[in-house]
Amino acid sequence: MNKQSLFKLATPLLAIAVISGCSDDDDDEEIVIEPLMRSYEVQVVNLTPNQPLSPVAALVHDSTIQAWMLGSPAIVPLEVMAEGGDNSQLLAIEGLWASASGAGVIMPGASETMMLEFEDSVDLNLTLATMLVNTNDAFTGLNSWSIDQLAVGDSWSATTNVYDAGTEANSETAATIPGPAAGGEGYAEARDDVDRVYVHAGVISADDGLTDSALSFSHRFDNPAMKITITRIE
Known part of the structure; x- marks a missing residue:
């Protein structure tokens, strides 16, 4: 059964008011200029046979932010998500244009659709991240994909x-x-693996x-683990 949820990722809607009066006889005129908004539909599908996915973290940001880099140590927010499925620190990374969490765990074969809405800008990038919860610290996602050039009505899959994450040994205990x-422990502060993402x-x-x-x-998995379809609505 497909699960759908609606999220609005938004910086506050700002209005600029200009008040002018030419003479005592003229009525004050108020001009309100609202910012342009972008809206995207993002669908994620769990392709694994027996690996539930933790609530998806969706981040909108500029190209200076990288949630992970192959060969480099995981940032703590990614470590916390990859070991225990808690995406709250990822969603709170400083400098994001917007962020939101999926509604809940996505079971094997199931999907979730998120509607993302935020103020138009330049250098817009989308990151999605989720943990394979029947693992020590495995995760999957989309890292800093540019959404600037996706036209209204276009889709990308x-x-x-x-x-x-390289932060917890794959003991599988x-x-x-x-x-x-x-049903064991989630995030543990100590790192006992290679300390690099691979x-x-x-x-x-x-x-x-x-x-x-x-x-x-049944808990084995092979790549790919998730399918993503992004459609620009507005």
């Missing part, structure tokens, strides 16, 4: 790979997997001989 496969190699699972793993063959 892509599939996303799975990345490892019940104590460290926060999803329904184990393309995830996939889970091993108990069925493959990792005896302490809380995961089974």
Whole structure:
């Protein structure tokens, strides 16, 4: 069953008022200029067989902000999301034009549609990020994709790979997997992995001989993990 939710990502609607009077006999005239707005429909589909996705973080920002970079240490907001599914720190990154969270967990095969609305500007980029919750610190998403040139009525689709935040060892134990496969701990401050973001190699699972793993063959995933379709509405 598809799940749909509506979000408005908006900086406050600003109005500029100009009041003029030519003489005592003239009525005051008020001119209100409202800013141009952009609206986008963003649909995300979970393509994995048994990896629920945490609530999607949607960020609108300029090109100076990068939620992650391959080969570099994960920023703390990404670490928190990738280990426990909590996107609140990502949504609060300083300098965002706008941000919003998905309505909830997206189950395998399910989808969610978000309506994003914000004030028109230049150098607009969209980032989406979500955790594969039956993992230690795997995540997927779209990193800083430019939406400046997408015309009204046009759509763009892509599939996303799975990345490892590199902040928590992929032990797959019940104590460290926060999803329904184990119900263990989420974010832990200490980093005990390679401390760099890289393309995830996939889970091993108990069925493959990792005896302490809380995961089974059903929790395996292959790229891509998510499909994204972006349509500009306004």
